[in-house]
Amino acid sequence: MTAAVVDTMLGELLSPSQVNTFLSCPAKWYFRYALGLREPTTGALALGTAFHSVLAANFRQKMETGRDLPSETLQESFTEAFAIAVEDAEFREDEEPAALIETGRTLVAKYMAEAASSIQPKAVELPVGGTIGGARVQGVVDLLDAEGRIIDCKTAARRPVGITPEHSLQLTTYSMITPGATGVCRLDTVTKTKAVQLVQQSCEIGPEERRYAETLYPMxxxxxxxxxxxxxxxxxxxxxxxxxxxxxxxxxxxxxxxx
Ligand code: SF4
Structure with a gap:
């Protein structure tokens, strides 16, 4: 298969995660996007999925009510969301489901205590699409706030040092194809370290970031x-x-x- 895959539709519709996967390993991209094979979920991935869905549910209702849900309610929701996310997970040797639930609940509590109240959501899990450098690109924006800022929330094993090129491409892409986005972005990371930390990193997408995306997508x-x-x-x-x-x-x- 490595030398002669012929599918004219392959790579026609891109996303930042597709491009990042391809750049990290073309074979991995092939297994996922060309063959459509599902990558088994790990405990860590399930935790991230459940964390995301709980915050999305909070901000979705906040668009109507203007208020966050109680942290305890969301921690309960996390436990339920995690149970769904791990249904066909392959836990790693060092992953313990009960400990992951405890960690996830702590991360949700941290985010609700330190970040959520200042966010005024305008759109949540917003599907977006457009053209970058002639390539059709789509994606789903975690959160667009009332000021036109894109906010991406994630969990990480350790404290991030700067915004990685992968996240930068993702934020650049969404800034370019999201109606109402100003180019100001923030990456909110909650760390799964012993003492849980919230790290907020802001950036503004400028001409150089856009030029990079315009070069990279068609290439x-x-x-x-x-x-x-x-x-x-x-x-x-x-x-x-x-x-x-x-x-x-x-x-x-x-x-x-x-x-
Ligand atoms: S295991 Fe294979 S597909 Fe996965 S990253 Fe390594 S080389 Fe790529």
Missing amino acids: VQEAMKDGIYTPRRGSPLCSRRYCGYWRECEREFGGRVEN
Whole structure:
């Protein structure tokens, strides 16, 4: 499959996560987007999914009521959302469901105590679409606030140092294709460290960020259409722990994916 995949629709409609996946490992992109294989959920991914859905539910109702839901209610919702998210999860050796629920509830409480009250949502989980550098691009914006600022909320194992290129591309993309977005963005990260921290990083998308996106999208699109999807075994994200496609990858390409 690596040398001759012929599908003229492949890569026609892009998203920042597609492009980021392709750049991190073309083979991983192939398994997910060309073959449509689902990556097994881990406990950490389920925690992130449940965290997201609980905050989205809060902000969605806040658009109507102008008020946040009580933190305790949302922590209960987290427990329910986590149970759904882990239905077919493959827990890693060091993941313990009860501990993950406890952590998730703490993260929700932290976000509600320190970030939620100052956010006035205008749109939540907003599907957006447009064209960047001639490529059709779509995505879902976590939150657009009343000032036209895009806010992305996430959980992380440790305190972030700066905004990664992957997140920068995501925020740039959404700024470019979201009606009413001003270009001001904020990345809210709640860390799963012993002492939970909320880290808020703001940025403004300018001409250079837009130029990068306009260059990258058509370039990656062309590479996707080439039909050569090499595995990137040297990537720091290539391991059985971080890539759910390691079995397919070993079957397809041979060799061994390390733990
Ligand atoms: S196991 Fe490594 S090389 Fe294979 S698809 Fe995943 S990240 Fe890519």
